[in-house]
Amino acid sequence: MSKPFDPETAENLEDMEKQFAVKAVDHLMTYWSILEKVPGSKLRLTKMDDEIYEHFKKEFPDFDPSQTINEEEMKSKQGKERWRNFMSEYEKTISDYNFGTMLRSNPKYEYDQKTTIFAMRMQFYAVEIARNRAGLNDWIYEKAQGKSQ
Numbered sequence: 299m300s301k302p303f304d305p306e307t308a309e310n311l312e313d314m315e316k317q318f319a320v321k322a323v324d325h326l327m328t329y330w331s332i333l334e335k336v337p338g339s340k341l342r343l344t345k346m347d348d349e350i351y352e353h354f355k356k357e358f359p360d361f362d363p364s365q366t367i368n369e370e371e372m373k374s375k376q377g378k379e380r381w382r383n384f385m386s387e388y389e390k391t392i393s394d395y396n397f398g399t400m401l402r403s404n405p406k407y408e409y410d411q412k413t414t415i416f417a418m419r420m421q422f423y424a425v426e427i428a429r430n431r432a433g434l435n436d437w438i439y440e441k442a443q444g445k446s447q
Contacts, residue, residue: 339431344392369403
Protein backbone atom coordinates (compact mmCIF):
# COMPACT_ATOMS: atom_id res chain seq x y z
CA MET A 299 0.00 0.00 0.00
CA SER A 300 1.35 3.43 -0.87
CA LYS A 301 1.71 6.19 1.69
CA PRO A 302 -0.96 8.93 1.96
CA PHE A 303 -0.78 11.80 -0.51
CA ASP A 304 0.88 14.88 0.99
CA PRO A 305 0.26 17.98 -1.15
CA GLU A 306 3.06 19.84 0.65
CA THR A 307 5.70 17.43 -0.68
CA ALA A 308 4.11 16.47 -3.98
CA GLU A 309 5.99 17.10 -7.19
CA ASN A 310 4.53 19.45 -9.77
CA LEU A 311 3.96 17.18 -12.70
CA GLU A 312 4.11 19.13 -15.92
CA ASP A 313 1.40 17.06 -17.61
CA MET A 314 -0.98 17.60 -14.70
CA GLU A 315 -0.36 21.35 -14.80
CA LYS A 316 -1.04 21.39 -18.54
CA GLN A 317 -4.29 19.45 -18.04
CA PHE A 318 -5.35 21.87 -15.32
CA ALA A 319 -4.54 24.84 -17.55
CA VAL A 320 -6.57 23.39 -20.42
CA LYS A 321 -9.57 22.75 -18.17
CA ALA A 322 -9.36 26.22 -16.57
CA VAL A 323 -9.12 27.94 -19.95
CA ASP A 324 -12.01 25.85 -21.31
CA HIS A 325 -14.10 26.93 -18.31
CA LEU A 326 -13.39 30.63 -18.76
CA MET A 327 -13.99 30.48 -22.52
CA THR A 328 -17.28 28.64 -22.02
CA TYR A 329 -18.43 31.13 -19.40
CA TRP A 330 -17.48 34.10 -21.56
CA SER A 331 -19.27 32.57 -24.54
CA ILE A 332 -22.42 32.12 -22.45
CA LEU A 333 -22.24 35.73 -21.23
CA GLU A 334 -22.07 36.86 -24.87
CA LYS A 335 -25.33 34.99 -25.59
CA VAL A 336 -27.29 35.60 -22.36
CA PRO A 337 -27.26 38.69 -20.13
CA GLY A 338 -25.60 37.73 -16.85
CA SER A 339 -28.60 39.10 -14.96
CA LYS A 340 -30.73 36.34 -16.54
CA LEU A 341 -28.18 33.56 -16.06
CA ARG A 342 -28.12 30.78 -13.48
CA LEU A 343 -24.75 29.13 -12.92
CA THR A 344 -25.97 26.30 -10.67
CA LYS A 345 -29.21 24.87 -9.35
CA MET A 346 -28.23 26.40 -6.02
CA ASP A 347 -27.61 30.01 -7.09
CA ASP A 348 -30.11 31.45 -4.59
CA GLU A 349 -28.62 29.55 -1.66
CA ILE A 350 -25.05 30.33 -2.68
CA TYR A 351 -25.88 34.03 -3.08
CA GLU A 352 -27.58 34.32 0.32
CA HIS A 353 -24.81 32.38 2.04
CA PHE A 354 -22.15 34.54 0.32
CA LYS A 355 -23.86 37.78 1.39
CA LYS A 356 -24.06 36.47 4.97
CA GLU A 357 -20.43 35.31 5.18
CA PHE A 358 -18.91 38.19 3.17
CA PRO A 359 -21.22 41.16 3.94
CA ASP A 360 -18.63 43.75 2.91
CA PHE A 361 -17.96 42.23 -0.50
CA ASP A 362 -18.85 44.68 -3.28
CA PRO A 363 -19.17 42.77 -6.56
CA SER A 364 -18.52 45.95 -8.57
CA GLN A 365 -15.07 46.47 -7.08
CA THR A 366 -11.72 44.87 -7.84
CA ILE A 367 -11.05 41.78 -5.74
CA ASN A 368 -8.14 42.22 -3.36
CA GLU A 369 -6.24 39.04 -4.23
CA GLU A 370 -3.77 39.44 -1.37
CA GLU A 371 -6.63 39.67 1.13
CA MET A 372 -8.43 36.73 -0.46
CA LYS A 373 -5.31 34.58 -0.31
CA SER A 374 -4.07 35.71 3.11
CA LYS A 375 -4.15 33.20 5.96
CA GLN A 376 -7.39 34.72 7.30
CA GLY A 377 -8.90 35.02 3.82
CA LYS A 378 -8.12 31.40 2.99
CA GLU A 379 -9.73 30.27 6.25
CA ARG A 380 -12.92 32.28 5.56
CA TRP A 381 -13.17 30.91 2.05
CA ARG A 382 -12.35 27.36 3.15
CA ASN A 383 -15.21 27.48 5.68
CA PHE A 384 -17.58 28.90 3.06
CA MET A 385 -16.62 26.37 0.39
CA SER A 386 -16.70 23.32 2.65
CA GLU A 387 -20.48 23.58 2.88
CA TYR A 388 -20.71 22.68 -0.82
CA GLU A 389 -18.46 19.63 -0.78
CA LYS A 390 -21.36 17.22 -1.28
CA THR A 391 -23.62 19.42 -3.42
CA ILE A 392 -21.48 21.24 -6.00
CA SER A 393 -19.39 19.21 -8.42
CA ASP A 394 -15.72 20.29 -8.53
CA TYR A 395 -16.45 22.86 -5.78
CA ASN A 396 -12.74 23.09 -4.96
CA PHE A 397 -11.32 22.75 -8.46
CA GLY A 398 -9.11 25.62 -9.58
CA THR A 399 -10.41 28.03 -12.17
CA MET A 400 -9.89 31.56 -13.42
CA LEU A 401 -11.79 34.58 -12.09
CA ARG A 402 -11.76 38.15 -13.38
CA SER A 403 -10.57 40.45 -10.60
CA ASN A 404 -13.01 43.14 -11.74
CA PRO A 405 -16.30 42.77 -13.64
CA LYS A 406 -15.52 45.75 -15.89
CA TYR A 407 -12.77 43.90 -17.75
CA GLU A 408 -12.38 40.88 -19.97
CA TYR A 409 -10.15 37.98 -19.02
CA ASP A 410 -6.50 38.85 -19.56
CA GLN A 411 -3.16 38.42 -17.83
CA LYS A 412 -3.53 41.52 -15.61
CA THR A 413 -7.20 41.11 -14.67
CA THR A 414 -7.47 37.38 -14.05
CA ILE A 415 -6.72 35.53 -10.84
CA PHE A 416 -6.61 31.89 -9.86
CA ALA A 417 -9.56 30.91 -7.66
CA MET A 418 -11.51 27.87 -6.54
CA ARG A 419 -14.72 26.95 -8.35
CA MET A 420 -16.90 27.98 -5.35
CA GLN A 421 -15.17 31.37 -5.20
CA PHE A 422 -15.94 31.77 -8.90
CA TYR A 423 -19.60 30.82 -8.36
CA ALA A 424 -20.05 33.11 -5.35
CA VAL A 425 -18.45 36.14 -7.00
CA GLU A 426 -19.99 35.65 -10.45
CA ILE A 427 -23.48 34.99 -9.06
CA ALA A 428 -23.20 38.26 -7.09
CA ARG A 429 -21.98 40.11 -10.20
CA ASN A 430 -24.75 38.65 -12.33
CA ARG A 431 -27.42 39.56 -9.77
CA ALA A 432 -26.11 43.13 -9.80
CA GLY A 433 -26.20 43.24 -13.62
CA LEU A 434 -22.44 43.82 -13.74
CA ASN A 435 -21.83 41.30 -16.53
CA ASP A 436 -24.64 42.45 -18.83
CA TRP A 437 -22.20 44.68 -20.74
CA ILE A 438 -20.60 41.55 -22.20
CA TYR A 439 -23.89 40.50 -23.81
CA GLU A 440 -24.60 44.05 -24.98
CA LYS A 441 -21.14 44.37 -26.53
CA ALA A 442 -21.45 40.99 -28.27
CA GLN A 443 -24.86 41.98 -29.63
CA GLY A 444 -23.48 45.31 -30.88
CA LYS A 445 -25.58 47.30 -28.39
CA SER A 446 -22.69 49.06 -26.64
CA GLN A 447 -19.07 49.92 -27.21
